[in-house]
Amino acid sequence: MSATAWSWTAIAVLAVAVLASLPYWLPGIVVALRVRIFALINGTEGISVPGKLVGVDDFKRVYADPAANGRSRGAALSDLFWYWLAPGPQVHQEHLEPGPRYDDVARTTRRTIARLRKDDWEELVARCAVREFDRLDGRARTSRARVVRLRDAMMPLWATVYYEVVFGEPCPPDARDLIVANANDVVSALKCTRLRHMGRRDRLTRYLQAKIAAGAVPYGLPATLTEQEQAFYLQGTYFNTAVVQMSEGMAHLLLAIAARPELQQQLRKELSAGDPQNSALLDRVIDETLRVYPLFGVAHRITSAQIALGETSIPAGSVLLFNYPEYHHAGAPDAAEFDPDRWLREHLEQVNNIPFGISANRPCPARGIAPLTMRVAAAEVLRRYALSTSVGHTRSLPNRGPCLLTPLTPLDPRDPLPPERPEPRRPAVRLALLRVRDRWEDVWRSLVQLVLGTYMVWDARRLRLCRNYFAAQEAER
Numbered sequence: 001m002s003a004t005a006w007s008w009t010a011i012a013v014l015a016v017a018v019l020a021s022l023p024y025w026l027p028g029i030v031v032a033l034r035v036r037i038f039a040l041i042n043g044t045e046g047i048s049v050p051g052k053l054v055g056v057d058d059f060k061r062v063y064a065d066p067a068a069n070g071r072s073r074g075a076a077l078s079d080l081f082w083y084w085l086a087p088g089p090q091v092h093q094e095h096l097e098p099g100p101r102y103d104d105v106a107r108t109t110r111r112t113i114a115r116l117r118k119d120d121w122e123e124l125v126a127r128c129a130v131r132e133f134d135r136l137d138g139r140a141r142t143s144r145a146r147v148v149r150l151r152d153a154m155m156p157l158w159a160t161v162y163y164e165v166v167f168g169e170p171c172p173p174d175a176r177d178l179i180v181a182n183a184n185d186v187v188s189a190l191k192c193t194r195l196r197h198m199g200r201r202d203r204l205t206r207y208l209q210a211k212i213a214a215g216a217v218p219y220g221l222p223a224t225l226t227e228q229e230q231a232f233y234l235q236g237t238y239f240n241t242a243v244v245q246m247s248e249g250m251a252h253l254l255l256a257i258a259a260r261p262e263l264q265q266q267l268r269k270e271l272s273a274g275d276p277q278n279s280a281l282l283d284r285v286i287d288e289t290l291r292v293y294p295l296f297g298v299a300h301r302i303t304s305a306q307i308a309l310g311e312t313s314i315p316a317g318s319v320l321l322f323n324y325p326e327y328h329h330a331g332a333p334d335a336a337e338f339d340p341d342r343w344l345r346e347h348l349e350q351v352n353n354i355p356f357g358i359s360a361n362r363p364c365p366a367r368g369i370a371p372l373t374m375r376v377a378a379a380e381v382l383r384r385y386a387l388s389t390s391v392g393h394t395r396s397l398p399n400r401g402p403c404l405l406t407p408l409t410p411l412d413p414r415d416p417l418p419p420e421r422p423e424p425r426r427p428a429v430r431l432a433l434l435r436v437r438d439r440w441e442d443v444w445r446s447l448v449q450l451v452l453g454t455y456m457v458w459d460a461r462r463l464r465l466c467r468n469y470f471a472a473q474e475a476e477r
Helices: 003-041 057-063 077-085 099-114 118-140 149-167 175-191 198-213 225-257 261-273 280-292 324-328 370-384 428-463 463-476
Strands: 045-050 145-150 300-301 308-309 312-314 320-322 384-386 402-407
Touching: 003 428, 045 057, 057 308, 057 320, 077 175, 077 300, 077 463, 099 149, 099 225, 118 149, 118 370, 145 149, 149 175, 149 198, 149 225, 149 370, 175 198, 175 225, 198 225, 225 261, 225 280, 225 370, 225 402, 261 280, 261 370, 280 370, 312 370, 320 324, 324 428, 370 384, 402 428, 428 463
Parallel strands: 045 320
Antiparallel strands: 145 402, 300 320, 308 312, 384 402
16 A cells, blocks of 8 residues: 555544544533633623632622622623523513512512412422323323433423413413423523524513403512513513423433432332322432532622622622532532432531522522422322433533433323333443434534524623613613
């Protein structure tokens, strides 16, 4: 073979090697590049917490400080969040500035959630889960394992749950589809995997406005909001945030269970032996899921006054960026590892864990019912399916949680359940293929996130939704 032929062969082998190794190095480089580009476009605004100025030990104290109460006004970063949460971010509960309007909205949300007792929540979620999983099974009609994206599979369930919470009646299919389309569009834009599709969001807004005009909300809405703003409130609080966060929380929970066959067997055994609504192991798994994979990434607050911090201080007008994952994964050598049994060994105060925020600073209004309802939904999933997965599991979950579901119950609900159901064998070949597919999807997905994310950050800075809103308010005074 000639030297030229050898050279071309070597180039071909090198090209194949580089191509084959893309999933192992390219996504990380693209993510780092995306962070650099975002920083260039957004500037260096913000004080990271924990970070150089505020350590892990001071995280909760600074978060709970009364001066860490600004939400949107005064932070250029707010333009980006308002862009992603449009329409109606100006009345979104998490983005309202402190004051009478926020108090009215927060009080309405707490009252609506508290209207249902613990038993009511369990019955509602169990009933909606049976209906939605029957619908999922009815589309497939197979006893073989099939791939689902867990976040996608969970969204219809939480859409129907929160529709009934708000309107006090079962959710019709057309409303469920509108809610799912809206929630999926918002979360996909947040993760930079798709651009915004405002038409999908506007269709839900018009639907909600019509329901409000017809007097279909029986439990009251914030009196300080206009009718259009009330529609935005429902859309942002329940049919965006609640549906997305509960769907993501369930996807993280089920993905963690699917990756651990022995844990799944223990859970199913405990749930079968006792009350499905009371599983100590499942409660620990839920707690550990929310700790390792917190639903909040970074929460930003704007200081309204100086915060003393030892020999230094945080000036008024500072933008504090509270990093939930970094805080949760600090404090112990194994803090980033998934270990439900840590809750048997360690006291809660020894673990950095604030999955629903801090009581003194806008805690999640669903903190009392989210773990409860996740338990009910997870018990129904484990009753029906064996779960298995081999994909990457990160907090942001851009892959939407691919998982193999193998039905355990008969396809025909009239057929009796077998007295003992052995665990099905894990489909090794399909899991290997699923892992390969997920790695290659990650290559393409990271490039898409780079392009779309860069565009959306630039577009948000151009539109200046938050800054223009407050400038217009100032001009009216």
